[in-house]
Amino acid sequence: MKSVSSMKRVLVAGSTGAGKTTLARAIAGRVAIPFHEMDALAIAGPQWAENPRLFEDVSRISSGPSWIFDSYGYPQVRDLLWSRADTIVWLDYSRPVIMRRVLRRSVARTLFRRRIFGGNVETVGDWFTADHPAWWAWSQYARRRADIATRCADPRFAPLDVIRLATPQAAREWLSVTTATGDETRRIP
Structure with missing residues (x-):
């Protein structure tokens, strides 16, 4: 397995709300x-408007020598990112x-009206929609987890180094050990 310093094209994958953005930034x-930040690229403006150039934008970025995305990819860019990545850090919580x-996170965003992607804010009314992050995380948890596992085992993506972290504590330990010492990355069951 390669060292953290040799990771150049990284996807931090996991369910909605796992902490992908936080870990990717770290x-x-x-x-x-x-x-x-994938959501910032995908959401282009008010009313959660989708970026019609998402594929082109992600293709341009991911053709570069190094990058890290906090997503396993929106459907329209998922295969592209997985085929160009060298490392998957999977938050399998x-x-x-x-x-x-x-x-x-959603309670804080709603109460404090924090602006997020495209200048949008989560509202009380959003909590009653199927695509609200809380409902989405609950309803898509098993599907997302199964999809990531399938992709990690897919021969098309066999060259990928997969770092599977089962708990937030494991993620903190992995991050501190691998970045502090430059030690080889390791798979965590």
Whole structure:
């Protein structure tokens, strides 16, 4: 397995609310890889308008020598990213961990009207829609987890180094050990 310093094209994958953005930013800051927030690229403006140039934008970025994305990819760019990545860091957390995180984040965003992608804010009314992050995390948890596992085992992506982290503690330990010492990355069951 390669060392963290040799990771050049990284996807941080996991369920909605796992902490992909936080971990991706931390990795990017420690190894000087340009960080790209997938939701910020995908959401182009008010009313959650989708970026019609998402594929072109992600294709341009991912053709570069180094990058880190905080997503396993929107459907229209998923295969592109997986085929160009050299490392997958999979936050494979339990559903209770995911739900605590996504609920805490969405409550704060709603109460404090924090602007996110495209200038949008989560509202109380959004909580009653099927694509609200809390509902999405709950309903898509098993499907997302199975899809990531399938992709990690897919021969098309066999050259990928997969780092599977089962708990937030494992992620913190992996990040501190691998970036502090430059030690080889390791798979965590």
